[in-house]
Amino acid sequence: MTSSSLNSDDPCFDGDGKWATKLLRECARAINDRDSSKIQHLLWMLNELASPYGDSQQKLASYFLQALFCKATQTGQRFYMNLKSASEKNQSFDSARKMILKFQEVSPWTTFGHVASNGAILEAFLEAGGEKNKKKKLHIIDISNNTSTFCTQWPTFLESLATKSSDHVETPQLKLTIVLVKESLKGSVMNEICQRMEKFARLMRVPFEINMINGVEHLWKVTKEELGIVVEEEDNDDDDEVFIAVNCVGGLRRVEEGERGNVIGILKSLSPRIVTIVEEESGGSDDSCITRNDDDDFVKCFEECLRFYKIYFEMLEESFPTISNEKLMLERECSRNILVDLGCNNNNNNDSDHNKRERGVEWSMRFREYFTPIGLSDDVVDDVRALLKRYNRSGWSLMLPSSKVEGIYLKWRDQPVLWASAWKP
Amino acid sequence: MLILENMDHGELSNGFPHNQNQNPTTTPPPSSNNNLPSLKRKRNLPGNPDPEAEVIALSPKTLMATNRFLCETCGKGFQRDQNLQLHRRGHNLPWKLKQRTNKEPKKRVYVCPEKTCVHNHPSRALGDLTGIKKHFCRKHGEKKWKCDKCSKRYAVQSDWKAHSKTCGTREYKCDCGTIFSRRDSFITHRAFCDALAEETARVNAASSINNSTLGANNNNNNIIGYNNMMIGTSMAPHHNNNNNMATQFASICNKPIPFPEEARNNQTTTRGLSLWMDHHHHHRQEATMATNNNNYHLNWVFGSKISTNLSQDLSSNTTITSTTTTSLSVPSLYSSQHQPHQTCASSSSANMSATALLQKAAQVGATSCGPSSFLGALGLKCSNGSGQGQDGNNNKFCGVYGSSLVLTSSSNNINTEPENNELSQMLPSKRRHVMPNEESGGGQTRDFLGVGGANHHFPPFINQSLDLI
Numbered sequence: 001m002t003s004s005s006l007n008s009d010d011p012c013f014d015g016d017g018k019w020a021t022k023l024l025r026e027c028a029r030a031i032n033d034r035d036s037s038k039i040q041h042l043l044w045m046l047n048e049l050a051s052p053y054g055d056s057q058q059k060l061a062s063y064f065l066q067a068l069f070c071k072a073t074q075t076g077q078r079f080y081m082n083l084k085s086a087s088e089k090n091q092s093f094d095s096a097r098k099m100i101l102k103f104q105e106v107s108p109w110t111t112f113g114h115v116a117s118n119g120a121i122l123e124a125f126l127e128a129g130g131e132k133n134k135k136k137k138l139h140i141i142d143i144s145n146n147t148s149t150f151c152t153q154w155p156t157f158l159e160s161l162a163t164k165s166s167d168h169v170e171t172p173q174l175k176l177t178i179v180l181v182k183e184s185l186k187g188s189v190m191n192e193i194c195q196r197m198e199k200f201a202r203l204m205r206v207p208f209e210i211n212m213i214n215g216v217e218h219l220w221k222v223t224k225e226e227l228g229i230v231v232e233e234e235d236n237d238d239d240d241e242v243f244i245a246v247n248c249v250g251g252l253r254r255v256e257e258g259e260r261g262n263v264i265g266i267l268k269s270l271s272p273r274i275v276t277i278v279e280e281e282s283g284g285s286d287d288s289c290i291t292r293n294d295d296d297d298f299v300k301c302f303e304e305c306l307r308f309y310k311i312y313f314e315m316l317e318e319s320f321p322t323i324s325n326e327k328l329m330l331e332r333e334c335s336r337n338i339l340v341d342l343g344c345n346n347n348n349n350n351d352s353d354h355n356k357r358e359r360g361v362e363w364s365m366r367f368r369e370y371f372t373p374i375g376l377s378d379d380v381v382d383d384v385r386a387l388l389k390r391y392n393r394s395g396w397s398l399m400l401p402s403s404k405v406e407g408i409y410l411k412w413r414d415q416p417v418l419w420a421s422a423w424k425p
Numbered sequence: 426m427l428i429l430e431n432m433d434h435g436e437l438s439n440g441f442p443h444n445q446n447q448n449p450t451t452t453p454p455p456s457s458n459n460n461l462p463s464l465k466r467k468r469n470l471p472g473n474p475d476p477e478a479e480v481i482a483l484s485p486k487t488l489m490a491t492n493r494f495l496c497e498t499c500g501k502g503f504q505r506d507q508n509l510q511l512h513r514r515g516h517n518l519p520w521k522l523k524q525r526t527n528k529e530p531k532k533r534v535y536v537c538p539e540k541t542c543v544h545n546h547p548s549r550a551l552g553d554l555t556g557i558k559k560h561f562c563r564k565h566g567e568k569k570w571k572c573d574k575c576s577k578r579y580a581v582q583s584d585w586k587a588h589s590k591t592c593g594t595r596e597y598k599c600d601c602g603t604i605f606s607r608r609d610s611f612i613t614h615r616a617f618c619d620a621l622a623e624e625t626a627r628v629n630a631a632s633s634i635n636n637s638t639l640g641a642n643n644n645n646n647n648i649i650g651y652n653n654m655m656i657g658t659s660m661a662p663h664h665n666n667n668n669n670m671a672t673q674f675a676s677i678c679n680k681p682i683p684f685p686e687e688a689r690n691n692q693t694t695t696r697g698l699s700l701w702m703d704h705h706h707h708h709r710q711e712a713t714m715a716t717n718n719n720n721y722h723l724n725w726v727f728g729s730k731i732s733t734n735l736s737q738d739l740s741s742n743t744t745i746t747s748t749t750t751t752s753l754s755v756p757s758l759y760s761s762q763h764q765p766h767q768t769c770a771s772s773s774s775a776n777m778s779a780t781a782l783l784q785k786a787a788q789v790g791a792t793s794c795g796p797s798s799f800l801g802a803l804g805l806k807c808s809n810g811s812g813q814g815q816d817g818n819n820n821k822f823c824g825v826y827g828s829s830l831v832l833t834s835s836s837n838n839i840n841t842e843p844e845n846n847e848l849s850q851m852l853p854s855k856r857r858h859v860m861p862n863e864e865s866g867g868g869q870t871r872d873f874l875g876v877g878g879a880n881h882h883f884p885p886f887i888n889q890s891l892d893l894i
Contacts, residue, residue, distance in 0.1 A: 097617050105610055115609075155616030193617075200616035354854050382576040389574060390593075390607055 020061035028302035056070030063335035070343030093192040102326040106319040113278030114153040116420040124274040145250035147183040154189040162204040174208040184215035220262040249278040268370040282308035283357040360419035371423035478532035
């Protein structure tokens with residue numbers, strides 16, 4: 001898609017052909033500097049050249065364009081709400097299922113976190129109580145991005161639970177409470193998921209209960225009762241005591257920055273025996289956006305977003321066939337996330353949807369206030385390794401914890417993209 | 426003699442020639458070894474030894490000793506006496522190769538040294554030294570061998586090797602027809618597959634027809650209306666956002682179930698449930714229990730012990746449930762002995778482990794289309810048992826069923842034909858589509874967000890002045 005009104009002498013077309021990257025950067029800079037005519041010009045160019053169906057540069061342009069436009073016009077919030085309600089309205093179990101299953105087939109992006117977390121939770125559960133006193137009840141509170149992954153973490157967990165507790169006198173019971181933060185699943189989709197999980201649990205012969213809590217606006221306000229943690233559970237004698245696990249895969253990021261500390265505190269108050277957390281490895285660089293220096297704030301955030309999402313789009317491109325409906329769906333979903341990250345942030349301090357990205361080290365610092373890290377065991381790490389081996393594209397690798405970092409990282413083309421870790425009180 | 430010395434360390438010969446044999450059937454099933462020349466030794470069923478055999482109990486140390494035969498000169502160890510004798514020639518020591526005896530050798534059976542093990546008792550001894558060694562390792566040993574593709578662990582090296590050969594090459598086939606090369610994808614798919622939803626619905630409908638004949642817990646007084654009830658309840662739309670879907674087992678708690686294993690399951694489930702549920706849930710549950718009861722019970726039961734229910738109808742031996750276990754799970758445990766393939770059929774779904782169920786589905790080509798495909802997947806049809814692979818660790822999965830399931834590897838050749846036919850007749854030939862599709866997304870071709878490309882093209886803003894703060 002070219003436009004004849006563009007001057008081919010335009011400097012953005014020089015060099016490596018990464019015209020979108022250049023334009024987007026300049027636009028971000030212009031927004032930061034509040035140079036309206038420049039903004040206008042750049043947005044116009046981007047609009048002309050962008051296409052969600054084009055090559056990677058065209059796509060990049062397309063998905064960032066919307067966010068930048070919203071940022072420039074301060075319409076991010078409204079745009080996002082529209083997009084959100086439209087997507088919720090049009091959710092269909094079938095297409096969602098197809099999308100996520102296909103994604104998991106071609107890329108370990110989501111399954112990495114699932115395998116690591118499942119392994120850690122199951123191990124902790126089975127080890128608890130010791131030889132004689134095997135724990136019987138497991139309650140997992142799942143605060144994850146299930147509007148993207150649709151509870152696909154849990155079938156393999158159920159199967160693992162059934163298999164690994166086969167030497168127990170009774171199969172342990174599993175209760176799963178799914179908490180959706182700030183987003184909602186359509187009723188019919190929720191039903192489908194719950195029904196199928198129940199049926200599958202029956203197939204696995206695991207006594208099972210599932211509960212979904214939709215659209216929680218403020219996670220820190222959720223009470224124990226709402227989560228289905230009956231207070232009496234904690235007073236029971238050891239035998240009947242419920243083993244509580246909290247699982248956050250891509251869930252904490254949606255909590256506003258200012259509330260994150262509180263939320264982690266709330267998690268602590270649930271008395272979980274283990275907390276697993278998986279997050280995208282993206283955020284301010286070392287000095288990071290923590291500095292409230294407004295001058296270059298936006299540019300820094302933009303740069304980081306660009307860096308990260310570029311990797312993500314490239315990964316999608318590499319993993320899926322060239323023409324793929326599922327890939328398209330994922331890209332669109334991603335552009336909504338970009339919108340939230342870049343376009344909704346206001347210069348005022350009312351950051352209702354300010355999902356500032358934080359990296360593993362930063363999350364670790366927060367968690368350390370309430371929890372202690374548990375290393376992921378060799379078995380779990382081996383499981384993750386085995387997972388990665390199954391993906392033909394050899395871009396995937398594992399980065400193990402060192403003395404400086406907690407948790408493990410998934411790397412794509414040698415860049416850390418996801419972080420997984422486990423914690424105990 | 427050196428051999429005797431070794432034996433003295435730990436080997437006790439249980440002198441009694443006649444062992445209490447709890448299981449009267451010691452004759453091998455007609456299918457085994459029939460075609461083989463009469464010279465071949467008669468094999469007994471694993472775990473049901475010949476009462477005439479000599480029972481030998483080895484200590485763990487002796488059992489695991491790999492080189493029991495030691496050369497007195499250089500101390501080199503050998504696994505077989507024959508090898509030692511040949512070695513002794515090299516030292517110019519007197520050697521003698523034992524001839525294979527012409528007469529029927531004294532039968533020996535071995536017990537497992539682990540006291541808590543079921544094979545510890547002479548009546549459940551295993552007839553093969555290699556077999557007991559492998560058993561001991563698998564059940565009571567440390568799993569030292571690990572597959573690097575799927576990180577599955579094994580105690581016995583040969584199991585591990587066998588697994589490694591097939592790991593990754595095996596394909597899993599879902600009822601819906603899709604084939605997977607990866608187990609985890611298969612599991613996730615299966616959980617959300619339409620085939621699962623349909624099958625259970627169909628099965629509910631089918632089983633309910635037989636309800637009155639089952640004689641067991643029948644809360645469904647109204648068979649006539651069962652269709653609607655089934656459909657209504659099995660796919661009961663849950664309208665609340667804060668869904669509290671009671672565990673399906675709730676419906677079973679009220680039912681007296683004849684079999685000990687199930688009874689225990691129920692009790693624990695009940696106990697568990699009463700803790701899980703607060704009053705609010707409980708109230709709701711009772712309301713729905715009546716209607717859900719039958720549905721879920723049958724659902725569950727079908728998934729687990731189909732032969733149990735059917736057996737009442739067919740008046741076959743209820744011990745089917747405990748004895749037919751699972752050649753599925755056990756084949757390689759006794760891999761040195763031949764399990765007749767028919768045992769797969771006889772194992773039925775009675776006490777199939779979760780993984781075994783999945784593995785059954787995993788046989789490529791084993792499933793067939795039609796109403797009985799699910800049953801076929803459960804092994805009621807006599808399917809190719811060899812597809813199960815030599816996974817020695819499957820035996821532990823039997824325990825998933827919450828019963829202290831004994832690996833009775835009796836390969837009772839129960840004729841499953843009647844069962845099969847019964848079921849085929851029971852199942853309605855018409856596939857009932859019970860998927861609620863209230864507001865289906867309108868097909869996959871629709872734009873996921875439903876907003877089309879419009880969002881990416883802005884209202885012409887070139888002419889608008891951007892209102893920047």
